[in-house]
Amino acid sequence: MNYDIFNGDADGIIALLQLRLASPQQNKLITGVKRDINLVGQVDAAAGEKLTVLDISMEKNIDGVKRALSNGAEVFYADHHRSGEIPVHENLQAMIDLDANTCTALIIDQLLEGQFHEWAITAAYGDNLITKADQLAADAGLTKAEAEQLKELGTLINYNGYGAKIDDLHFHPANLYGSLLKYLSPLDVIADKASPFGQLQQAYQSDMEEALAVPANYRSELLSVYLLPDAAWARRIGGVYGNLLANQGPDSAHAVLTENADGSYLVSLRAPLSNKQGAGDICSQFITGGGxxxxxxxxxxxKDKLSSFIDAVEGFYKA
Incomplete structure (x- = not known):
């Protein structure tokens, strides 16, 4: 058996979408909510089997990767998150690019020589690479209206991946991937009234209205912090709301915190768009953090670490 292992957000879904549009395969799908990134460990691969791993940190999955390789499996790994030390192995093909202005779907786009370029642009929009995606759309000859459509679809696919558990989501990421696989172009998704686009659009608008009604809990020149309640809508909107705030205030960092059931906070941190660095390093200072x-x-x-988190963010961007 072969496995497709991918992040449940726009970048992970669309990276796999491009590969399987180019090379159709019926592999076992391993995915989850966006924060569920320890996915390779769910697979006990044997010799001769192949793992395609997309848009999850190799650093967080290194034990599973090494086990698969030692069992004789082949691993194709494409990603743009913290990788740690990449193993050297004849059965490992790693395409890792940590540039802040790329994403996994763009890495796959290069591999496929732009075969499904509009999908890659959609993923870039979903991963909040707005300037990069705008340039790619213009270079591809898309109209501004078409680019806005791809931006909305990418945002909606990304929005669907956020939640503490699968029940928070409108579509299981594997099911959403399967629904989108029917379309050679993202514009066809938007044109089809029976596609997931309409449902996600309506749900996103409802959840965003809830978030916009919440005032900032903390604000300085370097950072704004928003606290959202322990509610499904808040868990769904937190990440894309952080992207929206980052685009509205590009010279500041933004953090959207959602209360977990155990009283802790789920944190989404966005670096200033004018200084796209440090978010992963800051969050990695805290247990369960990364990016x-x-x-x-x-x-x-x-909760008692919130002030330490604020100090860490402001200390980094003040330097």
Whole structure:
């Protein structure tokens, strides 16, 4: 058996989408909510089997990768998050690019020589690489209206991945991937009234209205912090709300915190768009934290560590 292992957000879904549109395969799908990134460990691969791993940190999955390789499996790994030390092995093909202005779907786009380029642009929008995606859309000859459509779809696919558990989501990421696999172009998704687009659009608007009604809990020149309640809508909207805030205030960092059932905080941190670095390093200072330079998070930040988190963010960007 072969496995497709991917992040449940827009980048992970669309990275796999491109690969399987180019090379159709019926592999076992391993995915989950966006924060569920320890996915390779769920697979006990045997010799001759192949793992395709997309948009999850190799650093967080290194034990599973090494076990698969030692069992004789082949691993293809594409990602843009913190990788740690990449093993050297004849059965490992690693395409890792930590540039803050790329994403996994763009790495796959290069591999496929732009075969499904509009999908890759959609993923870039979903991963909040707005300037990069705008340039790619213009270079591809898309109209501004078409680019806005891809931006909305990418945002909606990304929005669907956020939640503490699968029940928080509108679509299981594997099911959403399966629904989107029917479309060669993302514009076809938007044109089809029976696609997931309409349902996600309506749900996103409802959840965003709830978030916009919550005032900042803390604000300085370097950082704004928003605290959202322990509610499904808050868990769904937190990440894309952080992206929205980052685009509205590009010279400041933004953190959206959602209360977990155990009283801790789920943290989504966005680096200033004018200084897209440090988010992953900051969050990695805390247990359950990690991510990439421009966007990162902490799954369970104890409430008594909130002030330490604020100090860490402001200390980094003050330097």
């Amino acid at each position: 990439r330079a421009a966007a990162a998070g902490i799954n369970k930040l104890p």
